[in-house]
Amino acid sequence: QVQLQESGPGLVKPSQTLSLTCTVSGGSISSGSYYWSWIRQPAGKGLEWIGRIYTSGSANYNPSLKSRVTISVDTSKNQFSLKLSSVTAADTAVYYCARVLTISLHFDSWGQGTLVTVSS
Amino acid sequence: DIQMTQSPSSLSASVGDRVIITCRASQSISNYLNWYQQKPGKAPKLLIYAASSLQSGVPSRFSGSGSGTDFTLTISSLQPEDFATYYCQQSYSTPWTFGQGTKVEIK
Numbered sequence: 001q002v003q004l005q006e007s008g009p010g011l012v013k014p015s016q017t018l019s020l021t022c023t024v025s026g027g028s029i030s031s032g033s034y035y036w037s038w039i040r041q042p043a044g045k046g047l048e049w050i051g052r053i054y055t056s057g058s059a060n061y062n063p064s065l066k067s068r069v070t071i072s073v074d075t076s077k078n079q080f081s082l083k084l085s086s087v088t089a090a091d092t093a094v095y096y097c098a099r100v101l102t103i104s105l106h107f108d109s110w111g112q113g114t115l116v117t118v119s120s
Numbered sequence: 121d122i123q124m125t126q127s128p129s130s131l132s133a134s135v136g137d138r139v140i141i142t143c144r145a146s147q148s149i150s151n152y153l154n155w156y157q158q159k160p161g162k163a164p165k166l167l168i169y170a171a172s173s174l175q176s177g178v179p180s181r182f183s184g185s186g187s188g189t190d191f192t193l194t195i196s197s198l199q200p201e202d203f204a205t206y207y208c209q210q211s212y213s214t215p216w217t218f219g220q221g222t223k224v225e226i227k
Contacts, residue, residue: 105211
């Protein structure tokens with residue numbers, strides 16, 4: 001059974017770049033059956049889709065974040081990554097990585113989530 | 121962006137109750153509608169995909185219906201482990217968007 005695990009700094013200073021990695025185990029990130037995605041959730045609030053990437057490296061982003069977001073994939077390490085630049089306190093949230101089945105486009109597996117706080 | 125609106129935002133119910141949560145899309149999304157359950161401090165868990173398909177391992181008391189713009193999630197007999205927040209999500213077009221959530225609390 002596939003497992004996803006987020007990793008990265010839990011504290012980022014304002015104006016800096018947030019960087020997170022999602023490591024996939026129990027399955028290959030190179031499978032053509034899935035997209036790999038990031039979602040975030042501020043404390044006490046709802047879920048916001050950040051973007052997705054396919055194994056080929058083709059990515060789509062939420063327009064609300066597009067100018068600041070980069071998602072990349074490293075098939076040799078079975079990982080995909082998120083970079084969010086010029087962060088502010090509004091980017092403080094739990095960040096989840098998730099797998100998306102391409103046929104029906106639902107998030108079928110999620111990481112446990114990692115809290116990133118933006119503060120000086 | 122497609123806006124997803126859930127109702128109610130919260131509800132109180134007793135064990136054994138039938139619970140219905142609705143989700144409305146701002147435009148037609150065919151059946152590209154998924155439902156998730158989230159418990160405090162945990163990642164969301166997929167319950168229903170493609171509006172009415174039950175995810176493997178999810179109890180049959182959960183069911184989904186609808187197409188176009190109006191969808192429902194039904195819990196036929198609420199169990200203690202079902203007290204959680206439920207989210208709908210459209211995958212018809214990017215940016216994929218979620219409803220604001222419905223918190224199911226114990227009466």
